[in-house]
Amino acid sequence: MSADSRQEAEVLGREAEALLPELTAFRRELHRRPELSMEEVETTRRIREELAREGIRLLPLDLPVGVLAEIDGGEPGPLVALRADIDALPVTEETGLPFASEIPGRMHACGHDFHTAAILGAAKLLHRRAGSFRGRVRLLFQPGEEKGTGAKALIGAGALEGVQAIFGMHNKPDLPVGTIGLREGPLMASVDGFKIRVSGKGGHAAIPDAAIDPIVAASAIVGGLQTAVSRSISPHHSAVLSVCRFQAGTTWNVIPDEAVLDGTIRTFNAEVRSRMPVLLERIAAGIAAGYGAEARVSWFAGIPFVDNDPGAVDIVKTAAERLSLTITKAERSSGGEDFAYYQREVPGGFVWLGTGGTEQWHHPKFTVSEEALAPAAALFALSALEALGRLEQEVPPLVQVE
Numbered sequence: 001m002s003a004d005s006r007q008e009a010e011v012l013g014r015e016a017e018a019l020l021p022e023l024t025a026f027r028r029e030l031h032r033r034p035e036l037s038m039e040e041v042e043t044t045r046r047i048r049e050e051l052a053r054e055g056i057r058l059l060p061l062d063l064p065v066g067v068l069a070e071i072d073g074g075e076p077g078p079l080v081a082l083r084a085d086i087d088a089l090p091v092t093e094e095t096g097l098p099f100a101s102e103i104p105g106r107m108h109a110c111g112h113d114f115h116t117a118a119i120l121g122a123a124k125l126l127h128r129r130a131g132s133f134r135g136r137v138r139l140l141f142q143p144g145e146e147k148g149t150g151a152k153a154l155i156g157a158g159a160l161e162g163v164q165a166i167f168g169m170h171n172k173p174d175l176p177v178g179t180i181g182l183r184e185g186p187l188m189a190s191v192d193g194f195k196i197r198v199s200g201k202g203g204h205a206a207i208p209d210a211a212i213d214p215i216v217a218a219s220a221i222v223g224g225l226q227t228a229v230s231r232s233i234s235p236h237h238s239a240v241l242s243v244c245r246f247q248a249g250t251t252w253n254v255i256p257d258e259a260v261l262d263g264t265i266r267t268f269n270a271e272v273r274s275r276m277p278v279l280l281e282r283i284a285a286g287i288a289a290g291y292g293a294e295a296r297v298s299w300f301a302g303i304p305f306v307d308n309d310p311g312a313v314d315i316v317k318t319a320a321e322r323l324s325l326t327i328t329k330a331e332r333s334s335g336g337e338d339f340a341y342y343q344r345e346v347p348g349g350f351v352w353l354g355t356g357g358t359e360q361w362h363h364p365k366f367t368v369s370e371e372a373l374a375p376a377a378a379l380f381a382l383s384a385l386e387a388l389g390r391l392e393q394e395v396p397p398l399v400q401v402e
Helices: 003-032 041-054 112-127 150-156 214-225 270-290 310-322 339-343 370-393
Strands: 057-059 067-072 074-085 133-142 165-172 179-182 185-188 190-199 239-248 258-267 294-303 306-308 326-329 348-354
Touching: 003 041, 003 112, 003 310, 003 370, 041 057, 041 067, 041 112, 041 133, 067 112, 074 112, 074 339, 074 370, 112 133, 112 165, 112 370, 133 150, 133 370, 150 339, 165 310, 165 339, 165 370, 179 310, 190 214, 190 270, 214 239, 214 258, 214 270, 239 270, 258 270, 270 294, 306 310, 306 339, 306 348, 310 326, 310 348, 310 370, 339 348, 348 370
Parallel strands: 074 133, 074 165, 165 348, 179 326
Antiparallel strands: 057 067, 067 133, 179 348, 185 306, 190 258, 190 294, 239 258
């Protein structure tokens, strides 16, 4: 690392620390007024207001929620993007914080208010350097991540037009402040759903021989589905299959005609993902037939898996090293993240950002350590500058998306 690059990172880090009070205040404001997916009207207004106050150029966006903005380095060059998600969850907050949610049944229980404030901080740091670097940095404040619809909406609205690389993050409560988790390749799982309708023949509970009990058949299917992972997927790959709803019957003494199973499958491999619908159909139909019943499987394809570009990960690693952050190998998560849609269009890096919280995502007592806002803002500002420099020099080039 050169003395100049080390000094640049130190200055940027100090500026980020100086921004901490206003970033904290903004994050707390968002935390008090959480808005659900694709309903983030007030959040959108406040982000636009903060960017405009800073003098950052807002871009037109033909959506009712979400914000696009751009910082021009002063000379022609590459275009990279930073993304934050802005929506909250239908969760009743139980943190007891003085700035807890003021809206019953809604909470920033996944830390998207933290992401938004951190990327706002990165934008402020970059805007102060406008005119001193080549290229542009586009800011995507994305709605609807929790529903998995926001990224596709922004892409459809042209948010990635001209973008050559994109970077994003998720807070990680089990990593301490000042630590980031990096991993090349798959980081977060694809998210698909299924419904299995098991049809039998209803009857009196006291005369089961005159019926075909769909509850018994469906119960056997629940157990049999586990072999879709344990006996049909290579041990070198991983997958999660969970049946999360089992609905049948209306009273205690009547065998129903039908039982319905709902569940989800999470995978980190495209081939494994493509095989799962066939496996489910085979297992469910075979087991149901053994009981004289019939099973019909419906498959609901959802979010693809987050697949980190090696070059993008190395860019964040370089920025983290210059900022003297602790780097660890990121543990994969079976949770989903629609950042994956951006990575199907352009090379992208998605990282864990340590926030030292007490509970995991989506818990009513979920919290983040706000001192992590400063290193997060500095990391993404420096990552954007590093990406612009590499794209300008093409050393090393980012991997091209096929």
